[in-house]
């Protein structure tokens with residue numbers, strides 16, 4: 001019985017089961033949830049290059065740029081952002097506002113920046129998509145020559161200059177390099193690499209100013225965005241805990257079927273218990289949730305091993321990973337195993353037991369020193385300066 005997992009044991013891809021030569025590094029918890037954490041334990045290497053690229057584009061992409069995820073990300077990063085280095089924050093995607101602003105032949109996507117800044121992205125319509133994904137999912141991951149990079153019109157909200165660098169970097173970070181960024185209501189310096197409003201866009205600028213921030217927003221919420229992502233995480237966590245034997249199991253194949261299902265019909269044929277319903281309701285009351293990051297719980301629920309995911313302390317989902325107890329016996333801590341990811345602090349903790357997690361989180365003991373330190377750090381994070389400077393002499 002091989003219990004030690006080595007990469008040489010697995011000669012096939014965890015996601016597609018095909019043999020491959022050199023595996024590529026794969027973060028099975030997506031970028032949007034903070035994989036830049038240096039101690040990120042959610043890294044595997046037995047994934048083929050093709051899957052890594054395809055799933056990055058069609059699973060992680062739509063997930064990361066989904067309305068719900070983007071807004072939770074923006075709120076979390078606002079708490080922990082490092083303004084002194086102008087750290088970039090994700091913009092909140094609000095939706096398409098073609099109904100409110102017309103610019104010949106162009107679509108307009110509307111985002112909100114770090115301090116409530118209005119960000120209008122005008123671009124030619126994107127190519128038709130397959131494999132799910134709303135309009136918000138396109139630009140990041142498509143080769144830049146296959147779509148129009150468009151241009152952005154930025155209306156800065158904050159008057160406190162301490163936010164300037166972060167606003168600028170956040171907007172730059174959201175779009176590809178070729179996208180021109182025009183600033184509507186500030187003077188731009190050449191060093192900023194931002195552009196002043198050109199004369200030919202004066203009419204469009206006036207339209208935006210006249211709107212006064214009132215838009216009719218149309219958001220395409222792709223209900224598929226989460227089922228595939230949680231299937232991917234389930235395969236990753238299953239492999240992390242149970243190794244090769246899980247990767248070759250029937251349960252892993254069932255999850256794979258969900259991951260690759262092409263149509264809603266095909267998806268409903270795949271019966272995975274609890275799959276992919278990220279619920280925004282009452283998830284904040286979920287005892288597993290933590291408002292400074294993400295919590296992943298692997299738990300023996302009787303005849304099955306389940307993965308429970310709580311993101312941002314706000315949304316949660318549960319999926320069955322395995323029904324073969326022999327695979328996880330002795331590999332799960334008593335009451336369940338927990339991993340914690342704190343993207344704002346660039347740290348992760350785990351595996352720790354559910355008992356330790358709840359005791360430390362409740363402030364009753366420091367039975368997991370690592371998690372206790374993480375909590376201390378999160379609680380000590382400074383309050384951000386105001387968006388506006390006081391308008392008075394004192």
Ligand SMILES: [Zn+2]
Nearest residue numbers: 013016048051
């Ligand atoms: Zn593959």
